[in-house]
Amino acid sequence: MNKHRRKISAAYFFLAPAMITIFIFFLLPVLAAFLMSFTDFDIYSLGNISLAQFVGFRNYIEIFRDSLFWIALKNTFYFVIVGGPLSIVVSLGAALLINSKLIKFKGLFRLIYFTPVVTTLVAVSILWRFIYHPRFGILNYVLSLIGIHGVDWLGDPHWAMPAIILMAVWKNFGYNMIIFIAGLQNIPEDLYEAADIEGASAWRQFKDITLPMLAPTTLFVGIITMIGYFQLFAEPYVMTQGGPLNSTLSIVLYMYQEGFRWWNMGYSAALAFILFFIILVVSLIQLRLQRESSV
Amino acid sequence: MIIPIFLSVVICLLNLSCSGNGNKKITIEFWTMGAEAEHVQKLTKEFEKLNPNIIIKVQAIPWTAAHEKLITAYASETTPDIVQMGNTWIPEFVALNSLDSLDDLVAQSKTINIKNYFPGIWQTNTIDGKLYGIPWYVDTRVLFYRTDILKKAGYTSPPQNWSELYDVSKKIKKMYGNQEKYSIFIPTNEWAPFIIFGLQAGASLLKDNNTLGNFSDDKFQTAFKYLIRFYKEKLAPVEMTEVSNIYQAFSTGFFAMYITGPWNVEEFKKRLPANLRNDWMTAPLPAYDGNPYPGKSLAGGASLAMFKSCKHKKEAWKLIEYLSKNSSQVEFYKLSTDLPAVISAWQDSTLKEDKYLKAFYMQLQNVVPTPKVPEWEQIVFAKVQQYAEYAARRKETPEEALKSLDSDVNKILQKRRWILSRK
Numbered sequence: 001m002n003k004h005r006r007k008i009s010a011a012y013f014f015l016a017p018a019m020i021t022i023f024i025f026f027l028l029p030v031l032a033a034f035l036m037s038f039t040d041f042d043i044y045s046l047g048n049i050s051l052a053q054f055v056g057f058r059n060y061i062e063i064f065r066d067s068l069f070w071i072a073l074k075n076t077f078y079f080v081i082v083g084g085p086l087s088i089v090v091s092l093g094a095a096l097l098i099n100s101k102l103i104k105f106k107g108l109f110r111l112i113y114f115t116p117v118v119t120t121l122v123a124v125s126i127l128w129r130f131i132y133h134p135r136f137g138i139l140n141y142v143l144s145l146i147g148i149h150g151v152d153w154l155g156d157p158h159w160a161m162p163a164i165i166l167m168a169v170w171k172n173f174g175y176n177m178i179i180f181i182a183g184l185q186n187i188p189e190d191l192y193e194a195a196d197i198e199g200a201s202a203w204r205q206f207k208d209i210t211l212p213m214l215a216p217t218t219l220f221v222g223i224i225t226m227i228g229y230f231q232l233f234a235e236p237y238v239m240t241q242g243g244p245l246n247s248t249l250s251i252v253l254y255m256y257q258e259g260f261r262w263w264n265m266g267y268s269a270a271l272a273f274i275l276f277f278i279i280l281v282v283s284l285i286q287l288r289l290q291r292e293s294s295v
Numbered sequence: 296m297i298i299p300i301f302l303s304v305v306i307c308l309l310n311l312s313c314s315g316n317g318n319k320k321i322t323i324e325f326w327t328m329g330a331e332a333e334h335v336q337k338l339t340k341e342f343e344k345l346n347p348n349i350i351i352k353v354q355a356i357p358w359t360a361a362h363e364k365l366i367t368a369y370a371s372e373t374t375p376d377i378v379q380m381g382n383t384w385i386p387e388f389v390a391l392n393s394l395d396s397l398d399d400l401v402a403q404s405k406t407i408n409i410k411n412y413f414p415g416i417w418q419t420n421t422i423d424g425k426l427y428g429i430p431w432y433v434d435t436r437v438l439f440y441r442t443d444i445l446k447k448a449g450y451t452s453p454p455q456n457w458s459e460l461y462d463v464s465k466k467i468k469k470m471y472g473n474q475e476k477y478s479i480f481i482p483t484n485e486w487a488p489f490i491i492f493g494l495q496a497g498a499s500l501l502k503d504n505n506t507l508g509n510f511s512d513d514k515f516q517t518a519f520k521y522l523i524r525f526y527k528e529k530l531a532p533v534e535m536t537e538v539s540n541i542y543q544a545f546s547t548g549f550f551a552m553y554i555t556g557p558w559n560v561e562e563f564k565k566r567l568p569a570n571l572r573n574d575w576m577t578a579p580l581p582a583y584d585g586n587p588y589p590g591k592s593l594a595g596g597a598s599l600a601m602f603k604s605c606k607h608k609k610e611a612w613k614l615i616e617y618l619s620k621n622s623s624q625v626e627f628y629k630l631s632t633d634l635p636a637v638i639s640a641w642q643d644s645t646l647k648e649d650k651y652l653k654a655f656y657m658q659l660q661n662v663v664p665t666p667k668v669p670e671w672e673q674i675v676f677a678k679v680q681q682y683a684e685y686a687a688r689r690k691e692t693p694e695e696a697l698k699s700l701d702s703d704v705n706k707i708l709q710k711r712r713w714i715l716s717r718k
Binding site: 040042043044046047048051062129133134152155156157241243244245246257260261262263 | 366370387484534673681684690711
C-alpha cells in the first residue's frame with residue numbers, strides 16, 4: 001500500500017513541471033479571459049481599473065445583435081463548409097496519386113506538394129495577390145485564353161471568399177496529404193490482392209477497401225482541418241483586411257480587430273468564447289456521426 | 296556555497312568600478328517610429344556631443360506595431376522617457392493619464408514659441424486646455440494632379456472649389472469616352488477625404504461634448520453625397536484592387552487626381568517615369584462652394600511627448616528643445632523629408648525651392664484637428680471606411696449608410712458617455 005502511494009507521489013512529482021506550466025500559461029489565462037468576457041474592459045480601464053465594470057451577459061447579448069458578428073460567422077461557416085471538404089478531397093486525391101504504383105519520383109512530388117505548407121503565409125499571400133490581380137494577374141490571363149472573361153477576384157464581394165478558399169486549400173492540402181499517405185500505407189496489401197482475384201474494379205476497391213480502412217485517418221484529418229479552418233485569420237488579414245464589403249471578415253479577424261486594434265478586450269473575449277463553443281459543438285457532432293456510421 | 300561567494304565578489308567589483316567613475320551619465324530613452332528612428336540618430340549624436348552627460352537611447356518601432364507596443368508598454372510600466380506620437384493618438388494616451396503636460400516648460404522656453412507653429416497643428420496637441428506634445432513634423436493632405444490631363448480637359452489651374460472639382464472630373468471622363476480610366480482616385484480604405492470634405496462643409500462630426508455621432512446631419516450628408524456621386528458616375532474607381540500600384544496607375548493616367556500626403560512627394564519624384572516629371576503638380580484642396588480658397592484639410596503629423604514616468608524631465612526637455620530648433624528641423628527635413636513643424640524652418644532654401652511643397656505650406660495655414668476622443672481611430676478606420684465602402688458599392692444608400700454609421704459610433708462612444716456622466 002505504502003509502496004503504491006509512493007509510486008503515485010513520484011508520478012505527481014514528475015508531472016508537476018508540466019502541470020504547473022499548463023496551469024500558469026494555459027488554464028489561468030483562459031480563466032482570466034472568461035472572467036474578462038463579463039466586463040467592459042477597454043482602453044479607459046487600462047488607465048484606471050475603476051473604469052472597468054462587470055456587465056453580466058451584456059457583451060454576449062450585444063454580439064448577437066451585432067450585424068458584423070453575423071457577417072463574420074456566415075463567412076467563417078462558408079469557409080469551413082466549402083474549404084474544409086475541398087481541402088480533404090484534394091489532399092486525399094494527391095495522396096492516392098502519390099501512393100499509386102504507376103507514379104515515379106514519389107519523393108519529388110511529395111516535396112513539391114508539401115512545399116506550400118512550410119512557406120510563410122505572408123509571402124505566399126503577396127504572391128497570390130499578384131495572381132489574382134484583375135488586369136495583370138496570371139489567373140485572368142489563363143482564363144482569357146480559354147475565352148472566359150475574368151473577374152476582380154479580391155475586389156468583388158462574391159469572389160473574394162472563393163479566392164481565399166482556393167489559396168488556403170493550395171496552401172494546406174500538403175499537410176493532410178502526408179497524413180493520408182501514412183494511412184494508405186497502413187492498409188494491408190492482401191486486401192487489394194484478394195479484391196483483384198475477385199475481379200473488383202478500381203472504383204469498388206477504393207469505395208469498399210480504401211475508404212473504410214481510412215476512416216479513422218479521415219476523422220482525425222476532418223476534425224483537425226475543421227478546427228483550423230474555423231480559426232481563419234492570416235489569409236484575409238494579409239490579403240483583404242476582411243474586405244471588400246466585409247465579405248472575408250472571419251470571426252478570428254473580427255476578434256483581433258476588436259481586441260488588439262481597438263482594445264475592447266471584454267467584447268473580444270466574449271467573441272473568443274462563442275467561437276470556442278461553436279468549435280466544441282461541431283467537433284462533438286462530427287465524432288457522433290462517425291461513431292454512428294461505424295456501428 | 297561557491298556561487299554566492301563568487302557573486303558577492305562580482306558585485307563588489309561592480310560597485311567599485313561604478314563609484315570610481317564619479318558623476319553618472321543620464322540615459323534618456325526615446326522611441327520613434329519607422330524611418331524617423333534611423334534619421335533622428337544623426338541628430339541625437341550631435342546632441343550627445345553638446346551634452347556629454349546625457350546618453351540618448353533611440354529605439355525604432357515599426358508604425359504597424361507602434362500603437363500596440365505603446366499600450367503594452369504602458370500596461371507593463373515600461374514606457375520610455377520621450378516618444379514620437381501620431382497626433383491622433385494623443386487623446387488616447389491623455390485618457391490613460393500617461394502623458395505629462397508641457398505648458399510650464401513651454402512658458403519658460405527660449406526655443407519653443409507657439410507663434411512659430413501652424414495654429415491647427417498646435418491645437419491637435421492641446422486637450423482640455425492643456426498641452427501634451429510639441430509638434431515635431433507636420434502632415435496634411437493636398438491634391439496631387441496630372442497637369443497635362445487637366446490642361447487637355449480645359450483646366451490650366453487646379454480646381455478651386457467643389458463645383459470645379461466635379462466639373463473637371465466630368466470633363467476628363469468625357470475625354471476618355473469608354474476607356475477604363477478615371478478622373479480621381481478616392482479609395483474607400485482611406486477615411487481622410489470623407490472627413491476632410493465633411494469638415495469643409497462645416498460638419499461637426501460628433502456632438503454633445505463628443506459623446507454622440509453627428510454624421511447624418513445635413514452638413515456631413517452634403518459632403519458624403521458629393522463624394523459618393525464620383526463613384527456613381529464612374530469618375531472614381533470603386534474596386535480598390537484595381538490600383539495595386541498607385542504610382543503606375545497615376546503615370547498611365549488611370550486616374551488624374553489623388554488626395555494624399557507629403558510622403559508621396561518624394562515617392563512620386565522617385566517612381567514616376569522621367570518624361571512625366573513636368574506633368575504633375577500639387578495644389579491645396581478645393582474649397583466648399585462659397586468659401587475662400589484653399590479649403591480646410593487635416594492637421595496631421597507627429598509630436599514629441601513626455602511620459603509621466605520620465606525620470607529626467609530636465610534632460611528630456613532639453614532634447615525636445617534641441618529637436619525643435621530651426622537648424623535641427625531643417626536638418627531633419629533633409630534627412631527624412633518630413634515637413635518641419637517650425638514655421639521659420641520653411642524659409643530655408645531647400646524647402647523654398649521645392650515647387651511641390653508650396654501647396655503644403657499654403658494648406659498648412661488652413662488645417663483643423665479631428666475630434667479629440669480616444670475612440671476616434673476606431674470611428675474612422677473601422678466605421679467611416681466601412682460605410683463609405685457600403686455607399687460607394689451601393690449596398691446602402693448614403694442616407695442609410697450615415698444612419699448606420701451614427702448608430703455604430705454611438706455604440707463605440709457608450710463608455711465615454713458613462714464616464715462623463717459619472718463626473
